[in-house]
Amino acid sequence: MAIRQPVFKPYNQQQILAIPPTLDELIPQTHPVRVVNEVINKLNIEPLLKAYHIKGSSSYHPQLLLKVLIYGYVTNTYSSRKLAAACKESVYFMWLSSMGYPDHNTINRFRGVRLKDALRSVFEEVVKLLAEEGLLSIEEVNTDGTKIEANANKYTFVWKKSIQTNKEKMKKQLTEIWQYAQQIASDEDKMPEPPDFTEIDSEKVKATIEQLNEKLAGKESIDKKIKDKLKYVTKKYPESIAKYEQQETILKDRNSYSKTDTDATFMRMKEDHMKNGQLKPGYNVQISTSNQFIVNYTIHPNPTDTTTLTLHLAQYMASFGKAPKGLTADAGYGSEENYTLLEKEKVTAFEKYGMFDKQQHENHNRKFPFAADKLFYNQERDCYICPMGQQMHFIGNYTRKTSTGFEQNIKRYQAKNCANCPLNGACHKSKNNRGIEVNENLKRLKQQAYEL
Template sequence: MARGKSLIVSFKSNHQHQGMLLPPDLSELVGQNHPVRVVSDVLDKVDIGQLIQQYKPGGASNYHPRMLLKVLVFAYINNIYSSRKIEEALHQNINFMWLSGMSKPDHNTINRFRGKRLQKSLQPIFTQVVLLLCEEGVLSLKELYTDGTKIEANANRYTFVWGNSIKTNKAKMQQQLNELWKYAQTIAAAELDDDHDPSGFDKIDSEKIEQTIATINAALKDKPIDKKIRQKLGYAKKNWPPALERYAEQERIIGDNRSSYSKTDEAATFMRMKEDHMKNGQLKPAYNLQISTNNQYIVNYSLHQNTTDTNTLQQHLNIFRDQYGKNPANITADAGYGSEQNYEWLEKKRITAYVKYNHFDRDQRRKNRAKNPYRTDKLTYNHEKDSYICPCGKTMKNIGSYEHVTKAGFKQTITKYRAGNCNGCPLRSDCHGQKGNRIIEVNHNLNRLKRQAEKRLKTKRGIQKRKQRCHDTEPVFANIKHNHLFKRFMMRGLDKVSIEAGLLALAHNLRKRTA
């Protein structure tokens, strides 16, 4: 460098305040291969006639539902779930501006569209997108891989109602009512009407409580009684009838398939949430999201209030049939779905089931196969004589059957077998701990279905299916929850939360399509 020459730093010119003759075309600012273009192109092909029917003619003009749908889906693709943040993006983000054509609906409009307009029309739109992907050859509707996950509800974690608590309180109430009745009988038995004797009630309600307390008060009206008894009767008359009306309403909300609900979102059930890799967690109001995938695309989704996966499968697959007009050829699922009810239903629907039963993995280990040779399933069964052979080699005869109804209302037939004489048997202490002769209970239909499932799962195709399930469904949940940070629903109520589940599924498929 020459002596005396100074080094000058050069900068690019800044035209921040320079005016423009024409505003820029937003289309030129959006890349040709940008995901927003894929979202727009795919949703332009979808028939939204059912969505348009949600609007009434007349009145002020509305934002076009196709535009709002595109904005919502693209927002979910970009981890924007709040209606206020979507509104903000429409003012600041070039991709959102291009997608909306510079329209700027506010957060109330966005929330109304998401919570009301999409209730009956989102699932058909999702189905159309899946069929478009199917035409492209990226997925198949014949083979499903099914699993479920729990996602926290938008509800207070500490305001809840438990079904067992209601039963306990009603039982205490009935017990105290019986005690008051017995006390009244010791003083004025002749003046009591036996029709109001609470010991004969199958269940109590507010009307029965009022009548019984009125009968007790009338009988003890002029009698000298303990002051504490008079106070109990006054408390019962004032508080028990409204409490029972409240319990009846709470039991109606809980229904037959749940054990709890949240007061701030009555559709949410308290479920055990897995908070970390050690599966530690706590009870939180949540929903059970079920999905079926193929090639890591979601082809079917459904939302449930059940805490376990077992009783969700039939409804989930019925939704699949309603949307696509046919059943899948086969389904692969983990042991959470392996019940007699599900096996039998899949068999009737002619759906090949690669579904584990609860002890499948344990039974495959050599140690567990050899463990406890006295277990019922280790005993030899004689089909011709309908009898079992006990470990000592003696016959266990059929002594009858009975019907057992599960919590889901499914009827099971259980058959009982009894050994002839266990006295003096050298194996008795190891064989069983029953007082008399050993009695075993067997569900033959479930055993038959388990044998079929085990045989199918051990085939070369079954092994491949079991491996593929882990690669197919679980990464989808990991992507939604951890990569895209959706761990809590924004809306409340089963219908509205189902819309969010559909938007998540639709966003996942389009995100994967653009990858």
């Protein structure tokens, strides 16, 4: 009886193919690599070509490198060394690169140098292509922000408040030494009044120290403590004030920055694993989306979303030549400045204001029955009516500026006789007659937001 043997498919590594297959035949028609290839073939890469010099040796085509980089990101391959290896080992990368073998330095240089200034235009081209295909809309967008921790040392930071405190100490020390010099000065060599230290800078500090050394030099009866202080400020202050000025130049309008990444600001992150509100260096990334596709992005050092919309919308308009028709955002953006901006650009703002959600609950209305926004306004007499029916008349207005320089016009109204009112103490906490401040423009804009 014959013993049956297992049957195997032919296996011969030395087998020669009469007609070798092309790389294209090895790629399934529905594979994602074909989508990447097709999309990038449709892009206008003219801005990317400008990053290359005319002279010098030939370079790998930027379209090739862009395809390799994008498909690498699609497949979670980010390392330049792994991408270079994939161009030799993966049929998909070999097909994209047409059997080109860029090394890791070439890929890294393309990503960090060539693509740096052209990335925005490449991104915009992809968004426009997706819009043409009907996959997204650039007319209606949703905007929100998220904080991303910077790759920076969280223990090496500079705080604006610390600089201001140290500068105040310098002012106090210099003033103290100057006043001592006034006390011991002779009638012939009398010291003038101390310099105006309202604003302190390196030139003023240097000039003050020179004058003090000149006036106190050679005097034998100087107090030892003052002499030591003068020696210390002469040695340390010029260098310190120069350092503070440099740090303030980097800070600008921010309150802090990281020494190892000066663009990063210290802010509270959403992921607070220690539950202690620890500040970490990071960025506030603003993103606008449509149908879950990102259509616009900007990066900000501001911790709050409120002050980011102006620059974010400006970038959107620079990218697409116009503002969106509608914008949806949460209450973090509901400020008078943002409402005014969107109204000016004729953008329908589906944007809550700060107290919107709380005002929808009856508990809030019962807790604050005498709030200013619940008072009746008599337009003919330009007065508000208090809960007891007393008129609160207009007593003046003033203008105040926000941290971004936006001007708000505030009107003030006040009652005339609250002393004997039975609601005194419940209606308001002031010891005098009740007064309220009203921002009519913000009130109008909030009403529009409420209706939307």
